[in-house]
Amino acid sequence: MDPSGLLGFGVFFLTTVSIYAVLTLGLNIQWGLTGQINIGIAGFFAIGAYVSALVTAAGNPAHVGGFELPAIAGAVLATAAAALAAALIGAITVNLRTDYLAIATIGIAEIIRFILQNESWLTNGVRGIADIPRPISEGSASNLIFLAIALVSVAVVYWLAERARVSPWGRVLRAIRDNEPATEAAGKNVAGFRLQAFVFGSAVMGFAGALYAHFIGFVSPEAFDPLFATFLVWAMLIVGGSGNNLGAVLGAFVVWIIWSGSELLTGLLPAEYATQASAARVLLVGVLIQVVLLARPEGLLPEPKSGGK
């Protein structure tokens, strides 16, 4: 492989890891901090990607949109749309055990998948939406500039999540996770805090969707296979360390190396085993999750003992 190809691969790799890191940070706010389960990550990710794509792409009679807004406006609207969806689903389940939230989030993800596939006037169905602009496109340096944007995004989301974690607000969330009745007895509005954390985390996932759409420049339902997006992000958080924001970023990096590395390995197999090979990769990550849950439940980086500071 020539050096420029290697550089290109490195840029692509790091940008993808950055997008996953943003998703994992979003899940950490919900699961790591508050103990809420979201099995519909792919749904919020897709909402973000499609909203940003529809408002920024050039007009096309095959789907709605054509507003040609700047990418930054797309990202803001994407974040808001995911937050709105999360607020609706969160408000319904906020007073119930988190099992109900987990079930309801599958519902959201499934319905979004159906809408993306079936309502082609809206989303152009399986053919997807193309020509989604980059925020700054400068020819050959375009990928490098986008990597910088993605890295800055990770830094900003990390900073926000870390601020939230050590703040009095984050302390209440951890208290709810560890002992809900005591938190309630201390006079905290448990439902309100929980809803805020769920909306915050989902908004971050929506933002990650916008990053993805503008990075790839094309969105189609295939990219939001509920299982892969959701499943990989869970693996990243569990491996990295639930409750630890740095762990979330590290987990995204490590699991993505394992995931794409296993693709290199299975690529050596003859083509007739291609479907088996991709299933074997899922199996590998599934086993990895179980091993970490059993043998090292705190993940690579355990949750900091105190709130920091």
Next chain:
Amino acid sequence: MLGDIIQLAFYGIVTGSILALGAIGVSLIFSILRFAHFAHGDLMTVGAYAALVPVKMIGLSPIVAMPFAVLVAAAVAVVAELLLYRPLRGRSSIILLISSFGVALILRSLVQIIWGTSNQVYASGIRMPIVVFDIRIKPDHLWIIGGTFAIIIALHLFLTRTRFGKAMRAMSDDLNLARLSGIPTNRVVIITWIIAAALAATAGVFLAMDTRLQPVLGWNALLPIFAAAILGGIGRPYGAIAGGFVIGLAMEMSTMVIDPGYKSAVAFALLVITLIVRPQGILKGAA
């Protein structure tokens, strides 16, 4: 028009039977182990594919192959219990949910590795439905409905008449009291898994008879099954039966007015309405 309605109601009972079998298992597991079992759909898939082995190898009908499907699914559930769920049980029940989500993915990828990803059927060729008063009924449908009712009666007798059935109900009412009164809780848990897996395998074979075998067979049924379990009051097996038929009928009847692609959305809508109006379900569940 009336004929269409009755036809769809009939399909609704078929779908409802399958959902009820799945939802009873989810509800039993929830009542004993207190977590939503996310691998239940994929356990159905394992059962459906396991039945394919004797069907293809020695040409059995899927109904006759059922015991083999039950055996495989029960073995898978017991292995998952011993390797994963039992060691994790000391920690939060939410960890069990996450672990079961991982198990779901592991089971599905195993199915893909062993049987491939393409759609398959137990028996190819068209089988003519019997037409009774304009209602088209396939023999498979009668097997599904009849089998489900027989299983429900057997389960009822098990829960009310046998020592282990009574122990299960005691554990679901009060775990600590059950343990103090000398109930062998670990053994009851294993029996719960075997029963839930047997019901899941049966539901999986029925679903594959009604549609076709594909690796996402069970996962796609998971949302309606959870909806049925919650509608019936989660942790209440009898409620789950009612929930299964309500959701099944609603899903099939809805195709008169909306795109069949949105059947799952109908189940979801009923789930959301239940959570808003009566989160404890029809029979008061463990909310």
